[in-house]
Amino acid sequence: MQEDLVLARKEGRVGILQLNRPAQLNALNDALMDALGIALLAMEQDNDIGCIVLTGSAKAFAAGADIAAMQPMNYINVVRNNFIGRNWETILTLRKPVIAAVAGYALGGGCELAMMCDFIIAADNAKFGQPEIKIGVIPGAGGTQRLPRAISKSKAMDMVLTGRMMDAQEAERAGLVSRIVPADKLEQEAIEAATIIAAMSLPSVMAAKEAVNRAYESTLNEGVLFERRTFHALFGTLDQKEGMTAFLEKRKPDFKHE
Ligand code: HXC
Secondary structure (H helix, E strand, O other): OOHHHHHEEEEEEEEEEEOHHHHHHOOEHHHHHHHHHHHHHHHOOOOOOOEEEEOOOOEEOOOOHHHHHOOOOOHHHHHHHOOOOOOOOOHHOOOOOOOEEEEEEEEOOHHHHHHOOEEEEEEOOOOOOOHHHHHHOOOOOHHHHHHHHHHOOHHHHHHHHHOOEEHHHHHHHOOOOOOOEEEHHHHHHHHHHHHHHHHHHHHHHHHHHHHHHHHHHHHHHHHHHHHHHHHHHHOHHHHHHHHHHHHHHHOOOOOOOO
């Protein structure tokens, strides 16, 4: 395995992972997805990290799964090797938040990977798309499911059936991205957002992520019940006392993440 396919570093309590196959516009091959999974799990285990930023290069977050690697594949080997299922969804197992910081192309599997993150901050030059239809297949890492939930059926159908790209402005209007920032400020803005999150009490951050994700997986009543139970449980943390006491004492909280 080539270790430099994913560059990992820390700034304060923020872990930063950068996809690093710039010559192929970060096309996502098996080795890169293995490396990404390992790096994500290491950051999940690291007690000094409270939030993760996943980014690419200035030209591409990722231009999709590696077409050169996929071209010779056939049905039986994608089934046997559990293509996608084997190493693409590690990110979904993380309890810490992951922010996608997207500049340039986020296409196909690149768009799907960004959508697996908890939210997307887009550079003003970002372009999103699910162009798989143009190469004779369909999205295979959740695009047909997450895109309609993120941006409505009509727009998702348009994207998936025509393969057209959506610019950052359209993506923000549609609700795919949470904010747009100037391309040269992308990393800084994403790290600032992550720093704010990482300063919060980690148990409440993880609970908040889990509760919001329930909105996609349950009925409203079940989701609200889950939220209520989780809210009650947080009164068992030291950080609840610290957060509320700090407010009353008009000072910043000093969360211990317990
Ligand atoms: C393999 C890729 C690639 C990809 C780009 N490259 N995208 N290699 N897989 N997905 C390579 C090119 O072959 C080229 O290599 C180099 O990166 C630069 O790309 P260019 O095409 O020369 O750049 P440009 O003209 O600027 O065009 C950029 C682009 C175009 C519009 C993003 O590269 C493009 O359309 N890429 C494919 C996008 C796509 O179809 N993605 C979906 C893939 S399917 P050389 O060696 O020639 O310099 C998918 C399935 C997901 O993701 C299913 C589950 C994961």
